[in-house]
Amino acid sequence: MMDFLAQCRAIAGEAYVVDAPADMAAFLTEQRGRFTGKALAVLRPGTVEQVAALVRVCAEHRIGIVPQGGNTGLVLGSIPDASGRQVLLSLARLNRIRKVDAVNRTMTVDAGCILEHLQQAAAAEGCLFPLSLAAEGSCTIGGNLATNAGGTAVLRYGNTRELCLGLEVVTPQGEIWSGLRGLRKDNTGYDLRDLFIGAEGTLGIITGAVLKLYPQPKASITALAALPSPVDALRLLVLMQDHCGASLTGFELMSRYCLDLVAQQFPALPRPFAEAHPQYVLLELSSSESEQHAVGLLEHAIGAALDGGVIHDAVVASSVGQSAGLWQLREHIPLAQAKAGKNIKHDISLPVSLIADFIAATGPLLDAAFPGCQLVCFGHLGDGNLHYNVAPPPGISNDDFLANQDKVNRVVYDSVMAFGGSISAEHGIGALKREELAHYKSAVELNMMRAIKAALDPLGIMNPGKVL
Amino acid sequence: MMDFLAQCRAIAGEAYVVDAPADMAAFLTEQRGRFTGKALAVLRPGTVEQVAALVRVCAEHRIGIVPQGGNTGLVLGSIPDASGRQVLLSLARLNRIRKVDAVNRTMTVDAGCILEHLQQAAAAEGCLFPLSLAAEGSCTIGGNLATNAGGTAVLRYGNTRELCLGLEVVTPQGEIWSGLRGLRKDNTGYDLRDLFIGAEGTLGIITGAVLKLYPQPKASITALAALPSPVDALRLLVLMQDHCGASLTGFELMSRYCLDLVAQQFPALPRPFAEAHPQYVLLELSSSESEQHAVGLLEHAIGAALDGGVIHDAVVASSVGQSAGLWQLREHIPLAQAKAGKNIKHDISLPVSLIADFIAATGPLLDAAFPGCQLVCFGHLGDGNLHYNVAPPPGISNDDFLANQDKVNRVVYDSVMAFGGSISAEHGIGALKREELAHYKSAVELNMMRAIKAALDPLGIMNPGKVL
Known part of the structure; x- marks a missing residue:
């Protein structure tokens, strides 16, 4: 391998072919710390031509290449495996x-x-x-x-x-x-x-x-609506889209359990409503015209939602600070989860029209299999994307519960597939969900994917062991 | 081939495997009548399963399949070649x-x-x-x-x-x-x-x-703006997008020559301006709110364009009928061209920001090569898509001029490529532009395309002779 590394150094420069374990560590460890891979070297090219030349050397030596950007992925897609026979190729220096x-x-x-x-x-x-x-x-x-x-x-x-x-x-x-x-x-x-x-x-x-x-939109405005159920959240989505068209730029669902968790872990954050409600929707409107236009549009739509009995209550942010406060509630859900202890996470999507049915059907399935388990269910409802996380029943430790991960995944993903959904909405497959992909995709689709992979990368050197 | 046709008839039914020349004619002739292909048969399956079974039979016999929908394509993409060894597979009966x-x-x-x-x-x-x-x-x-x-x-x-x-x-x-x-x-x-x-x-x-x-938008409104040049049309586009955001749903450029041609060939159509202007832009705004909102938005933006000296004049449609009249001007350009005689058509796209430069640079190139030739230049400016058609110089017959088609194409497409554009914006490649594709695409890109084709269709039976 000395020959290989020497060739790499001749291309990228001595300083940019890193093989000291201490210097490689940050590149090889997944951001949540769940896994550390091994690598022959970390390659840090500074130009596209260097990237191409390094790939040619890797092809010559049949060495697998793991490309990496900011190393923020959640599915082990940009971390080499444990073999120590792959190289990590960082694109970070191409930043112009x-x-x-x-x-x-x-x-x-x-x-x-x-x-x-x-x-x-x-x-x-x-x-x-x-x-x-x-x-x-x-x-x-x-x-x-x-x-x-x-x-x-x-x-x-x-x-x-x-x-x-x-x-x-x-x-x-x-x-x-x-x-x-x-x-x-x-x-x-x-x-x-x-x-x-x-x-x-x-x-x-x-x-x-x-x-x-x-x-650039001229103004954005945020509101938080309180409502009885996910079914009502879907009614609100249709109503908002019909009223506001492309001005509706955010529509995030959060269950009561999510906001209770945030309130518990971050007591300093605002609590917009005096009493608790089963579900909440964070709404964002943007206007290409003016703040006045955005406010008028939002108030009109919320008025219609209240009149139609779609929502119980709503708070409209009256300042940029208040808007930020409402978004903080949403953004603190994963942080509150992390503070409360590990749980079993799913990044799933469904046809928007079936989200309420999915939530209604899947909770009981999980409760039957893992009595008392807690659902941390929130996400981009407008896109059909739920972060559907399962926390242990009270009294069970998080680590003990995590031993059930495969079984929990099976219940959740089987239900997702039954509703025509996806087991990875926005995080991808990487190494983490590779077996799930093989389990759930049809043979016809897998065969087409494999044929394309073999056609474009016949040596199999591009990010081996990921996706397929 | 009797065996093959018998197998097809067993799958799709006697009536839906057509091989009488008279019955096949409508399927085999390109809509503008420029070419008539030959086929072993026209297959008209009624279910997806029949399509799949017919493809298996074609694969068994190594018979090329040309899929066809409404036969409205402009690049000979859904017409079989002249060999008579391909079948045409019509999807028209799958219409649920x-x-x-x-x-x-x-x-x-x-x-x-x-x-x-x-x-x-x-x-x-x-x-x-x-x-x-x-x-x-x-x-x-x-x-x-x-x-x-x-x-x-x-x-x-x-x-x-x-x-x-x-x-x-x-x-x-x-x-x-x-x-x-x-x-x-x-x-x-x-x-x-x-x-x-x-x-x-x-x-x-x-x-x-x-x-x-x-x-569904609640209202749409149309306007026609008159302006000095394509450069001003780009200024107007930026201004309209900044003012109206996603409410801007149409932005079509038409040169004076285009509207003069329409007025000549269709004298009954409206003439919105008393005097002629070098360029025109047809604008359409849609509102998710109300007609009043759409009108207010459009008038505000047009006011800003007039104040800024971006446009000379504008007519805003005050009724659905007037809107339709303005769109008719646009839609009659190709009809007026057809009445005036054949010309050499190009469906090209460019980076929006370079359209005015492209128009300024390409006209003189054509004029140098074909003195006095006329440009019929119009299209979806907001998408960077021009229908850039070249008509003969006065006194030269259309048929004589069409003999220059390859040379004219070379001038236009070379210029398109120099500006980073595309030689087929929306019509595709089919059989008509297959050689142009091979001429202008890089070897790297062509090789990837060929590798994918070979991987998914190793027998080469899917629409042979099209695209690649």
Whole structure:
């Protein structure tokens, strides 16, 4: 392997081929600390050409390559396995914003750019790059693209897939595909872009992208609605969309259990309602016109929801600070969960119209199998995406309960599949859900995926052991 | 071949395997009458299972299959070649709307459904299916998906690709892939859906789809603006998007030459302005709130455009009839061209920000090569999509000028590529632009496309001779 590492050093430079265990540790450990992989080396190229040359060397030596951006993934997709025979290839040094085009409403960027920096660069040109998620301060756009990240703006702007017009990719042969097209319409052959997006680095390495920008909204306004049940939350969603169209930019469901947990763990946070309600919906409206327009629209829609008996009560934020306070409640749910102890997490999606039925059907199934277990159910209801987490029954330790993970997953995922849903809405498959994928996908679909993998990466060097 | 046809008849029924030349003629002739292919037979299956069984028989006999929907394509994508050794497989009998789900905002449909019927079915549930194009009365959704059709609503709602959540596909092996998922988020493996969309039937046969629906807008309003140049049209686009956000649903550029042609050929149509202007933009705004809101928004934006000197003049439609009249001007451009005589058509796209530069640079190139030639330049400016058609110089017959087609194409497409554009924005490649594709695509991209084709269709029976 000395020959291999020497070749890598000749390409990337001595300082950027890291093989001292202490220096590799941060790259090899999954962010929640659940797993640490091993690697021959961490490669840190500084140019696309270096990425391509490194891939050619890896191909020559049949060495598996694990691409990594900000290492914020949740499914072990960017961590090498325990064999020590793979290399980790970090895209972090490719972090240049190549071009912002405010008239074409596009931004051409390196894969290693931090998401938050891209949001800021767009804003500096009076535009919005809408992708937004908890890890935005450290995740990279290359990772967002490779995993087709979701986040809080999907209802209005779509997933990362919908925010990308073109890609630059280093193929498993170490060639550079320059697909950095900034076009709204292009029907010239197969859609390779969308094949690489969401492939989690198993078909090639995304090194650059053309991203869509939008006009910056003039105002946003937030409200919290209290309501009896998930069925009513669906009624509210339809009502809000009919009233507000594309101005509805956020619609997050939170159960009473979630907000009670937040209140318990973070007593300093606001409590918007004097009494408790079974369900809550956090609403966000954005206006391309004015704050007055946003307020008028929201008040009108909420009035209709109250009149129609769809909601019990609602609080409308009257300041940016109050808006932030309401969003804090939502964002503190995972933090409160973490403080309360580990639980069994699921990132699932369903047809929006079946969410209430899914919730009604799945709770009893879990309760029958694990009497007294607690559901921490919240998420992006407008996208059909639930974070459906299962906490131990009172009196059972979190660690003991975690031993049931496989059984709990089976109950939840079987129910998801029965309702036509997905076992991974926005987090991807990685190494963590690879067996679940093989369990739930049809043979026809798996065979097509395997045929594509074999066709584009015949040596099997791109992120081996992930997804398929 | 008797054995083959007998097997087909056993599957689809005697009446639905057509091989009498007179009965096949309508299926084998391209809609503009430019080419008539030959076929062993026209197969007209009535179920997805029949499609799959027919594909298996074709695979057994190594017979190429040309899928066809409404036969409205413009690039010879759904017409068999002249060999007489292929079969045409019509999806027209698969025309059932399987389900409309107004809460999930989805519609599950057979591939052979006529686009207009889907628009009507959505409207009956208070929803909008936004795909809209000239052929909507006879094109099918399967064809729209196979060619990733564009149309007049792309600015707001995207291409057909963006309007589809799931597919059902018969593979080249005659298996049925049931990917009819109605999910907004699903990150479980490779994006096969987007691979089949736009593949023009070369990777498999789309038999069903889950389509996205939107809330029906409460009001739409149309205006026609007169302005000095394409540069000003881009300024107007940015201004309108900043003022109106997602309410801007149409933005069509038309040159003076286009409207003069319409006035000449259709003197009964309205002439909105007393004097002529170099360029015109047809604007459409939709409001999810009310007509009053749409009118206020449009008047405010147009006021700002007049104040800023971006436009010379504007006419706002004050009735549905006036709106339709303005759209008629746009829709009559291709009809006026057809009446005036054949010309050399291009369906191109560019980065929106470079459209004015492209127009400024390409006209002189054409004029140098073909002195006095006339440009009929119009299109979906908001999407960067121009219909850039070249008519003969005065005194030269259309037929004589058409002999220059390859040379004209080379000038136009070379310029398109120099500006980072696409030689097929919304019409696809088919058989017509196959050589252009091979000429302009990079080897890296072509090789990936060929590898995917070989992996999924190793016998090469799916729409042979199209795209690749």
